[in-house]
Amino acid sequence: MTNEQLRQIRADFPILTEKIYTKDLIYFDNGATTQKPRCVVERIEEGYYHLNANIHRGVHYLSQKATEAHEAARSTVAEFLHAGKREEIIFTRGTTEAINLVATSFGEAFCKAGDEVIVSVMEHHSNIVPWQMLCERKGMRLRVIPINERGELDLEIYKSLLNEHTKIVSIAHVSNVLGTINPVAEIIRLAHEHNVPVLVDGAQSVPHIPVNVVELDADFYVFSAHKIYGPTGIGVLYGKENLLNAIPPYQGGGEMIQTVTFEKTTYNELPFKFEAGTPDYIGSTALAEALRYVQCIGLDTIAIHEHGLLTYATERLFEIEGMHIIGTAKEKSAVISFLVGTIHPYDIGMLLDKLGIAVRTGHHCAQPLIDSLEIPGTVRVSFAFYNTKGEIDNFIVALKRVVGMLQ
């Protein structure tokens, strides 16, 4: 990416010129949520100003236009994930709801007491708690893949956990704390040897690396729009058609039905069976806009730029005495968790904030991981394609000042 390209990209994100306590904003909290390009916000505005009518119901012009836009968005998502069929794309409220949907509906159809679910120690709470709830409901057991000292999954132990009781494996593609890119293709292949389906939590992967659900042979793949420059409140569940057909609806209501009588209701076909109530048709079109924007820059270009930021920031962080980087996997996304000496991460985050730098501190909704590492939490910087080496330089200056104050 040339400097001119980067300048143009940054100009698409109005928020990047904000002043925070009179300082220039440096936004390094992209793992939590990304900023929105003008085209996404304009799409939302256009939706409400010119295309707003409830979808799939009205015979009138606006309703048909809104329906077309929503269904076109579904096709855009399907193409983005390289899904075989657009009916395999279900709109949800986000990654969390998508995982809850699968844990509930798949659990209802296929799980019983004594069965097992495999997750890993590096999962986000969203990929732990829904499975724990399923385990409690059904009397099942949660099995956990550990990590090595670099923050990579121990595949040997994973293999040993797969057995005749395993009903599903649910695993992050990229860790939101460690940045580790997990070998999901291999994880899926091994599970399929036991006829076990795999859900991949793509919240931290889709904004950074190209994903092909068919090549991966993922059974379920989920992500959130807001982490890929789209709006909040909408996300995606990709599921293989045969699996989605084999599991019951998650919620009941409008849209998901075929016919309703007080004696019996029959359900709509895919994808509507899983979209009870009025869907977020404004959000879906804005998500599609965000995906087009990302594809226009190109995920390969994004990956190269972000890897450059990761390498540069990692090198520069080590200029600071007492620097301890948590997560040093060979395959790593542009996320760096760190601690400096015995300084509490909260103190670093609070002071960096006063200098206009947005980072995340704490357990990052991955308490079991943080506890297993026996640390109080971390400071996390997570990059997006609009970040620059210049911002990293300013961040390092600020961090040195902050560490000097706290030591």
Place this chain on the structure above:
Amino acid sequence: MTINELQDEIIEEFSQFDDWMDKYALLIDLGNSLEALDPKHKNPQNIIEGCQSRVWLNAELNNGIITYQGESDAVLVKGIVSLLIQVLSGHTADEIINTELYFIDKIGLKEHLSPTRSNGLLAMVKQMKIFALAYKSAVSTKQ
């Protein structure tokens, strides 16, 4: 000094700094000079579980006067604990219960702390008042 005089003193101390980094440097100094909490008081009953840093608070009653001790694993939070102790320690239960802590707003601590952090701050104040209420009812039961 009364609680309000102590609050005014803190407001004055912070008002000499325009830059937030200087105010935070003062908080860090206060945090670093806070007397360590006796390990026996660092028990689960005394913990105020915030989102990101842990805070312990303890209170003792001697001759009708309450003294507080506290600690946190984050130094900025320790600074805040130190300020609260500076203001509330050494007063009667009634004085503590009836006081309005306006210095937090005045020095901009509340608005400059994130919601979770601010809730943590409110939780600390609440706990200190609960200690005072508990001692008050203990004293009145004895009488």
